[in-house]
Amino acid sequence: MPMNTFLHLLIPLLRGALVTAEITAGAIALCAVAASLAALARLSGIAPVAWLARIYIEIFRGTSAMIQLFWVFYVLPFFHVSLSPMFSAILVMGLNGGAYGAEIIRGAVVAVPRGQLDAAVAINLPLFSRIGRVIIPQALPRIVPPMANLFIDILKNSALAGLVTVSDLTFQAQVLRESTLANGEVYGLAMLIYFALAMVISLLMRLLERRIRFPVGSRA
Amino acid sequence: MPLDSTSEPAVELRNVSKRFGQLTVLDRLSLTVACGERLFIIGPSGSGKSTVLRIIMTLERPDEGEVWINGRNLYPSQPPGLRRRTDQRHLRTIRRDVGMVFQQFNLFDHMRVINNVMEGPMRSLGLPRPEAERRARELLERVGLADKSRAWPAQLSGGQKQRVAIARALAMQPKIMLFDEITSALDPEIAAEVLKLVRELAGQLSMTMLFVTHQMHFARTMADRIIFFDGGHIIEQGPPEAVLDQPKEKRTQDFLASLTEVS
Amino acid sequence: MTWHWAFAWHVLPTLLQGPVVTVEATVAGMFLALLIGLLWAGMVLSGRRMLVWPARMIVEFIRNTPLLIQLFFLYYVFPEFHLQMPALLTGIIALGVNYSAYTAEVYRTGFQSIPRGQRDVAVALSLPPHRAFLDVILPQAIIPMIPAMGNNLVAMFKDTPLLSTITVGEMMQKALVIGDTTFRYLEPMTMVGVLFLVVSLISALGISRCERFTRRRS
Numbered sequence: 001m002p003m004n005t006f007l008h009l010l011i012p013l014l015r016g017a018l019v020t021a022e023i024t025a026g027a028i029a030l031c032a033v034a035a036s037l038a039a040l041a042r043l044s045g046i047a048p049v050a051w052l053a054r055i056y057i058e059i060f061r062g063t064s065a066m067i068q069l070f071w072v073f074y075v076l077p078f079f080h081v082s083l084s085p086m087f088s089a090i091l092v093m094g095l096n097g098g099a100y101g102a103e104i105i106r107g108a109v110v111a112v113p114r115g116q117l118d119a120a121v122a123i124n125l126p127l128f129s130r131i132g133r134v135i136i137p138q139a140l141p142r143i144v145p146p147m148a149n150l151f152i153d154i155l156k157n158s159a160l161a162g163l164v165t166v167s168d169l170t171f172q173a174q175v176l177r178e179s180t181l182a183n184g185e186v187y188g189l190a191m192l193i194y195f196a197l198a199m200v201i202s203l204l205m206r207l208l209e210r211r212i213r214f215p216v217g218s219r220a
Numbered sequence: 221m222p223l224d225s226t227s228e229p230a231v232e233l234r235n236v237s238k239r240f241g242q243l244t245v246l247d248r249l250s251l252t253v254a255c256g257e258r259l260f261i262i263g264p265s266g267s268g269k270s271t272v273l274r275i276i277m278t279l280e281r282p283d284e285g286e287v288w289i290n291g292r293n294l295y296p297s298q299p300p301g302l303r304r305r306t307d308q309r310h311l312r313t314i315r316r317d318v319g320m321v322f323q324q325f326n327l328f329d330h331m332r333v334i335n336n337v338m339e340g341p342m343r344s345l346g347l348p349r350p351e352a353e354r355r356a357r358e359l360l361e362r363v364g365l366a367d368k369s370r371a372w373p374a375q376l377s378g379g380q381k382q383r384v385a386i387a388r389a390l391a392m393q394p395k396i397m398l399f400d401e402i403t404s405a406l407d408p409e410i411a412a413e414v415l416k417l418v419r420e421l422a423g424q425l426s427m428t429m430l431f432v433t434h435q436m437h438f439a440r441t442m443a444d445r446i447i448f449f450d451g452g453h454i455i456e457q458g459p460p461e462a463v464l465d466q467p468k469e470k471r472t473q474d475f476l477a478s479l480t481e482v483s
Numbered sequence: 484m485t486w487h488w489a490f491a492w493h494v495l496p497t498l499l500q501g502p503v504v505t506v507e508a509t510v511a512g513m514f515l516a517l518l519i520g521l522l523w524a525g526m527v528l529s530g531r532r533m534l535v536w537p538a539r540m541i542v543e544f545i546r547n548t549p550l551l552i553q554l555f556f557l558y559y560v561f562p563e564f565h566l567q568m569p570a571l572l573t574g575i576i577a578l579g580v581n582y583s584a585y586t587a588e589v590y591r592t593g594f595q596s597i598p599r600g601q602r603d604v605a606v607a608l609s610l611p612p613h614r615a616f617l618d619v620i621l622p623q624a625i626i627p628m629i630p631a632m633g634n635n636l637v638a639m640f641k642d643t644p645l646l647s648t649i650t651v652g653e654m655m656q657k658a659l660v661i662g663d664t665t666f667r668y669l670e671p672m673t674m675v676g677v678l679f680l681v682v683s684l685i686s687a688l689g690i691s692r693c694e695r696f697t698r699r700r701s
Contacts, residue, residue: 062683063676066643067582071676074659074668118279119326121386123316123340123392127308133343137330152547159549163648170551183559191548191556198547214330217374 006138009176009189016172017193023089023158023168024197028151030106035101042106053102061101065157073164089168095152101147108142109135122147140212148205152198159194169193230255230396230428231276236285238271240453246297247452248285253396253428259429260439260460263449269432272449273398273406276334276430277320278311287312290395316344319390319394323382323401327373333360333384336371341393359387363417375419377470383417396428403435411435435477440464448472491670494661498674501654508574508653509640515579516635520586527591537585545584551645553577559650575644576641585635593628631692638681655686 041053062067069092072083083091112135120130162170173190177183225444231253238246253259261269265335274280275287278294288438292314328336337356341347347355360366363383373381377402382402389397399458400419415438422429422442431440440460446468447457454470467473526538545553554577559566568576644655658675662668 010550046484058684059680060688062680064644064679065643066642067672067676067679070655070659074662078669113326115322115324116328118277118320118322119388119653120330121279121315122277122318122320122322122326123388124312124344125340126312126344129343133339134328153238156549156551158545159551160625160645162551162554166533170549173552173555177559179553183563184556187552187556187559191544192553194548201444215330215372215374 001099002077005182009058009180009182009186012176013014013169013186013193015195016148016156016167016169019086019167020155020158020161020169020194021197023086023093023161023166024151024155024206026090027097027158028091031089031150031154032099032112032147034095034098038102039105039109042102043109049116053123057102058098060096065096066160066163068096069164084165085161085164088164089166089191093154093157093161097150100150100153102117102144104150105143107138108139111142112138128145137212137214138165141209142207144205144212148202148209151201151205155194155201229253229254229288230257230290231273231430232286232288233392234288235270236275236282236287237414238268238275238280238282245407245452246275246282249452253430256426256428258422258431258442258444259448260443261449262433262436262439262446264476267449268452269449270400273320273430273432276396277318277398278315283353290317308432313329316392317395318398319389319392319396320398320400321382321385321389321402322364323383323404323422325373325378325405327376327381327384327388329373331373332369333365333373333376336373336384337388337391340388345371345390346374355391356387359390360384362390362421363387377410378406379414382414383405386414386417386421387427390425394427396430399433401432401434403433434479436464436476446476450475486669486673487667488574490665490667491674492586494665494671497661497672498654498657498671498678501657501675502678503638503644504651504653508571508578508643508646508651509636510576511575512582512639513636516582516639517632519579519583520590523583524590524594527587528594542584542587545581550581550642551575551648553581554649556647570649570651571646574643574649574651578642578646582635582639585638586632589631589635591629593631596627597623598601611657630690630694633686633693637686637690640682640686641679674695 018108038053039055042048042057044050069088072088072092073085076088092182116134116138117130120134125133158168159170161168162172162174165171169190173186176186223380229252231251233249233251236246236249236251237244243425249268249272251272256353261272263269271280275282276289281295294311295315296310299315300357328339331336331339334353334356337359338349338352341352341355342349357366357369360369363386365387368376368380368384373384376384402418403414406414415435419442431439432440437475443460446463448461448463448467448471450471456463456467457470463472465478467476501660507665523538523542527542529535554574557580558570558573561573643653646653647656647659650656654675658668658671661671
């Protein structure tokens with residue numbers, strides 16, 4: 001393929017990739033918050049709060065992101081809630097990811113041995129220290145790797161945003177296809193860009209993994 | 221060890237009951253520990269010995285009865301049925317005087333040894349970092365692990381971990397120390413070293429100490445009083461010579477006999 | 484905006500035409516995914532560098548790119564090679580290829596988790612290789628895989644709405660058409676959501692029952 005055609009395809013795609021990156025970043029942030037809150041709610045032991053979290057998790061895990069997105073985009077306006085397509089995408093991807101993330105976090109926290117909490121009480125640590133200085137640091141190594149996969153799933157789901165008129169990478173690919181009819185090249189290139197973005201996320205998460213690691217022997 | 225029986229008791233359990241599901245682990249137990257006393261609790265597994273220590277350490281809350289530590293009631297207003305409300309702040313001020321060493325060591329795996337020992341003084345006692353570090357180093361020196369201060373718990377042997385755990389507990393300068401089968405997870409030679417350390421520390425410090433243990437020779441030399449526990453009740457208690465050499469109750473005799481069979 | 488039950492009931496039959504297509508796509512797609520996944524797993528487990536590397540790279544690529552783009556790629560590229568495929572078939576192929584990356588992983592971990600001892604036993608009993616595989620290894624490998632494959636099946640089921648973007652008339656498509664023609668999106672979209680939710684919950688229960696069963700057997 002001649003170079004200028006290649007660039008002709010690449011540049012609009014990269015513009016779309018920027019939007020995709022924005023959506024993904026926003027959704028990841030929302031996902032982290034939602035997942036933490038929902039996990040906290042389920043672990044709190046306060047029945048109504050835990051119940052609400054359970055409902056949130058089941059609904060968002062039981063339906064697909066596309067349905068959730070379309071619901072927000074097509075149905076909410078009739079309830080006088082009009083969100084911009086971009087915001088709808090970030091909201092849905094974030095809440096969807098949050099539902100899966102909540103279970104990851106909850107599982108990791110529950111896996112921290114009871115004895116660690118006992119020791120924290122034995123040296124009279126206040127509640128926030130028990131959570132922040134003992135439980136969370138020991139739960140993180142079991143949280144970060146699955147979250148890395150979850151964040152990449154969010155990136156992949158962001159492609160749906162193009163279906164509700166957001167000018168993301170997928171949308172730009174559609175536009176280019178219609179104008180250039182170079183179907184294979186356009187979508188192939190788009191896939192490569194998504195792959196590159198996924199690798200960036202992977203790399204960042206692996207760096208994070210290294211920072212929170214600590215030596216573990218066999219538990220006596 | 222001179223006992224101070226004139227001042228108020230260090231620990232007092234009044235009619236304490238504790239159930240786990242259908243199982244009644246403690247049944248209207250009453251127990252008084254004098255200030256500075258070295259008390260040993262022995263008995264078969266599942267008899268509720270550890271639960272007594274855990275209740276004193278506020279790791280478990282009794283279903284009935286009262287727990288008094290240094291003259292203060294752990295759970296003052298206990299209307300029946302209203303379980304949730306424990307005053308955390310009140311609990312923490314009392315808990316400050318109690319420390320515990322566990323059978324499974326329970327060192328914080330994500331912190332180096334020195335930080336394990338510093339954590340309590342810094343976060344609970346509010347000591348500034350340099351002072352906490354100084355105290356930690358002194359204690360590690362005392363338990364013979366000064367050279368391991370930068371090590372991670374995973375890199376230590378069982379005996380070393382337990383010694384760090386002891387240093388960590390002592391860093392809080394508690395008035396009451398609880399030892400829950402601290403050598404049960406250790407090989408015999410290592411266990412002996414740890415017990416030797418505890419004996420030295422007991423000689424230097426005058427705090428109240430409660431032990432749950434199977435180590436009878438250790439109990440014999442260290443104890444002011446030994447309690448034989450079974451089925452959530454005190455079966456027999458008294459000075460070591462009385463309980464170990466001339467047990468009055470049949471259950472005590474059977475238990476002591478079974479120990480010598482095993483060894 | 485209020486919910487009109489009469490309308491909801493009215494559109495239910497139309498909506499229920501969708502699930503037939505949804506189920507077709509899911510079943511066929513899963514079948515394909517199981518086959519192709521076995522191919523990748525075989526290549527990786529063979530240990531031969533010539534096979535391991537390409538398989539790993541293909542699986543990585545599939546897993547890190549969106550299903551939607553893969554779907555569009557196949558849909559618009561097939562005609563370029565003079566392959567006129569019905570949309571449903573293209574969708575099934577896309578689902579099958581995409582999920583083969585995940586089934587391959589299940590196969591791989593499943594086979595590798597069989598303790599060495601089992602293979603040694605087969606040797607000790609002097610079983611011929613194919614017998615060893617069929618009677619000893621395979622049954623033990625398959626049972627723990629079932630819950631994981633079940634999860635993949637449910638995930639694929641939830642991805643079928645994507646096929647509506649290439650004009651496949653599954654549930655989502657039907658709901659959108661109803662919405663576009665009557666301007667009432669609330670009932671059809673919610674009902675589709677509820678239908679998905681119900682199926683997901685039922686299958687989640689089924690899978691956890693499966694998991695308990697497999698754990699008891701091991």
